[in-house]
Amino acid sequence: MEQELWKRIRIALLSLIFPVLLGGFLFWPLLSLGLESISGDEGALSLALYKEVLLSKHYLSSFWNTFLLSLLSTLIALVVCIPAGIYIEGDEGKDRKLLAVALTIPLSLPGIVIGFFVIITFGFTGVVPKLFEILTGTRRLAFAYTFYGMLLGYVYFQIPRVVLTIRGAVSNISQDVLDSARTLGASTLQTYWYVILPTLKPSIISAASLSMATGFGAFGTAATLSRGYRVVPLEIATAFTENFQPKLAGAMSIILVLITTLMLFGINKLVDLDKRSRGEGVR
Amino acid sequence: MNRQDPKKLIPKDQIRGIGRLFAWACATMCLTPLILVFAVSTTQVWQRGPWAGGFTLKYLVQGWNTISPYAWFSIKLAFLVLILNFIIGIPTSWVLARHRFPLRNFLFSLTNVPIAVPGIAMGLALIITYPLLRRNGFLLVAGHLLYTLPYFISSLTPQLSESSVQDVEWVAATLGANFPRRLIYVIYPKIRTSLLAATIMVVTLSMGEFNVSFFLFNPQNKPLPVELYSAYITGRIEVAAAITLCFLCFVVPAAILLERLGGAKVGNA
Numbered sequence: 001m002e003q004e005l006w007k008r009i010r011i012a013l014l015s016l017i018f019p020v021l022l023g024g025f026l027f028w029p030l031l032s033l034g035l036e037s038i039s040g041d042e043g044a045l046s047l048a049l050y051k052e053v054l055l056s057k058h059y060l061s062s063f064w065n066t067f068l069l070s071l072l073s074t075l076i077a078l079v080v081c082i083p084a085g086i087y088i089e090g091d092e093g094k095d096r097k098l099l100a101v102a103l104t105i106p107l108s109l110p111g112i113v114i115g116f117f118v119i120i121t122f123g124f125t126g127v128v129p130k131l132f133e134i135l136t137g138t139r140r141l142a143f144a145y146t147f148y149g150m151l152l153g154y155v156y157f158q159i160p161r162v163v164l165t166i167r168g169a170v171s172n173i174s175q176d177v178l179d180s181a182r183t184l185g186a187s188t189l190q191t192y193w194y195v196i197l198p199t200l201k202p203s204i205i206s207a208a209s210l211s212m213a214t215g216f217g218a219f220g221t222a223a224t225l226s227r228g229y230r231v232v233p234l235e236i237a238t239a240f241t242e243n244f245q246p247k248l249a250g251a252m253s254i255i256l257v258l259i260t261t262l263m264l265f266g267i268n269k270l271v272d273l274d275k276r277s278r279g280e281g282v283r
Numbered sequence: 284m285n286r287q288d289p290k291k292l293i294p295k296d297q298i299r300g301i302g303r304l305f306a307w308a309c310a311t312m313c314l315t316p317l318i319l320v321f322a323v324s325t326t327q328v329w330q331r332g333p334w335a336g337g338f339t340l341k342y343l344v345q346g347w348n349t350i351s352p353y354a355w356f357s358i359k360l361a362f363l364v365l366i367l368n369f370i371i372g373i374p375t376s377w378v379l380a381r382h383r384f385p386l387r388n389f390l391f392s393l394t395n396v397p398i399a400v401p402g403i404a405m406g407l408a409l410i411i412t413y414p415l416l417r418r419n420g421f422l423l424v425a426g427h428l429l430y431t432l433p434y435f436i437s438s439l440t441p442q443l444s445e446s447s448v449q450d451v452e453w454v455a456a457t458l459g460a461n462f463p464r465r466l467i468y469v470i471y472p473k474i475r476t477s478l479l480a481a482t483i484m485v486v487t488l489s490m491g492e493f494n495v496s497f498f499l500f501n502p503q504n505k506p507l508p509v510e511l512y513s514a515y516i517t518g519r520i521e522v523a524a525a526i527t528l529c530f531l532c533f534v535v536p537a538a539i540l541l542e543r544l545g546g547a548k549v550g551n552a
Contacts, residue, residue, distance in 0.1 A: 015382075025429055026397060026400065030408045033408040095303075099310050102310035104541070112515060116511075120323055127319055213398075217404070219401070220508075237497065246411055260399050
């Protein structure tokens with residue numbers, strides 16, 4: 001009896017370590033950031049800052065830009081990485097291990113380094129514009145500092161995230177089912193549409209929500225590449241370090257955190273509910 | 284549908300073929316910049332083209348001299364963060380893997396929460412709430428710890444909860460081995476691979492962390508990526524590339540080793 005009690009106390013203590021850390025260094029700071037951003041001049045409750053952010057053309061366009069970059073980079077990464085992930089986890093091909101390593105490397109690179117990669121490839125003195133000049137005489141394709149350069153950088157850091165998530169689920173696609181599809185005469189497109197994508201649906205959704213959230217929070221890539229194309233994390237940094245408006249930066253951070261959290265946890269909750277309502281358990 | 288001649292369309296091979304093509308396209312995109320960084324950093328005058336004016340190592344020497352103090356600081360920081368990950372992450376993974384208790388699922392979701400919070404927001408919240416802790420570097424450590432713990436826990440928990448590990452441990456326990464002996468002789472050898480993977484993951488993530496550090500560093504003690512950033516904004520492209528190459532020499536081998544050990548975790552939030 002006493003032993004059981006000790007065991008319970010031990011479990012309680014061990015399981016409290018992480019929540020205490022999280023409370024002290026994440027929840028409490030975020031909460032005080034939130035409180036700070038809704039307190040007016042005389043300590044009264046005020047949503048003026050949120051109004052300022054959500055009604056100003058400038059900040060709204062930053063939110064729109066962030067959304068557009070995240071969405072497009074996620075879509076491109078999904079289209080390219082789903083087939084790639086299927087190949088890497090398949091049962092044939094000697095290059096699969098090499099490819100697996102190559103596609104994981106971007107995961108450990110900070111966003112600023114990825115931004116620099118775009119600069120040396122498509123910047124003013126980048127390799128591609130130079131090659132273009134040698135071949136045609138005019139320097140073109142130096143788009144590193146535009147929307148397309150940023151999009152390229154964003155796709156770069158999405159690749160490992162999507163590939164790793166998809167790879168985790170590819171074993172669910174049974175080779176027999178693929179063979180059956182083949183003997184029934186399904187085309188490649190039909191096999192993708194009716195067999196592969198439905199099987200991978202849960203992991204595609206979690207890959208998409210992970211990369212959308214990553215795109216919304218990306219700061220380093222945008223900081224190195226942006227010349228006028230504003231995204232929300234840049235606005236936060238500018239508001240805090242250049243314009244000395246910590247409260248405004250706080251309000252934008254709170255909105256950003258709400259968006260990314262909803263994306264990661266909300267979407268996964270929806271997938272769970274969907275699974276449960278259709279009676280699919282854990283596979 | 285082409286029922287008459289199934290051999291004419293071979294979707295399985297086509298799926299493999301398309302996958303291979305896309306995988307190689309991605310790999311080319313991921314690896315080409317690494318080669319370019321090497322080319323830029325060893326060229327005398329990059330403006331005039333690759334290796335214009337000849338091959339040189341002077342930018343690499345110059346780059347290393349610029350960043351070595353920051354590199355040492357980043358390494359020290361990463362190891363401190365790693366030790367704290369061990370102290371906090373191992374008990375948490377242990378509880379998650381070995382015990383069924385109320386709110387276990389809740390604790391499991393909690394371990395993924397830091398992934399959902401953008402680094403820049405985490406940094407801002409920390410600096411505004413605890414402004415006095417910035418100077419001694421405490422905030423930097425806290426930020427990096429929060430940022431790495433989810434990955435550490437999610438790489439360690441699955442292997443700890445494997446039934447084969449638990450069975451062997453149970454056998455050892457019935458043979459009279461006490462907990463410390465089981466930990467050293469039974470559990471540690473069984474989870475060594477994932478512990479190593481988790482370690483590499485934490486060290487590389489911390490070495491490359493920029494978003495959280497951006498608000499939290501203090502000017503005397505800059506982490507490596509913060510110094511990299513100022514090189515990108517102000518420096519010559521050759522020097523910036525040389526510094527990047529030094530940084531890649533730390534990070535890329537670690538990433539390769541990590542994949543060989545069974546793969547990175549992206550956090551299953």
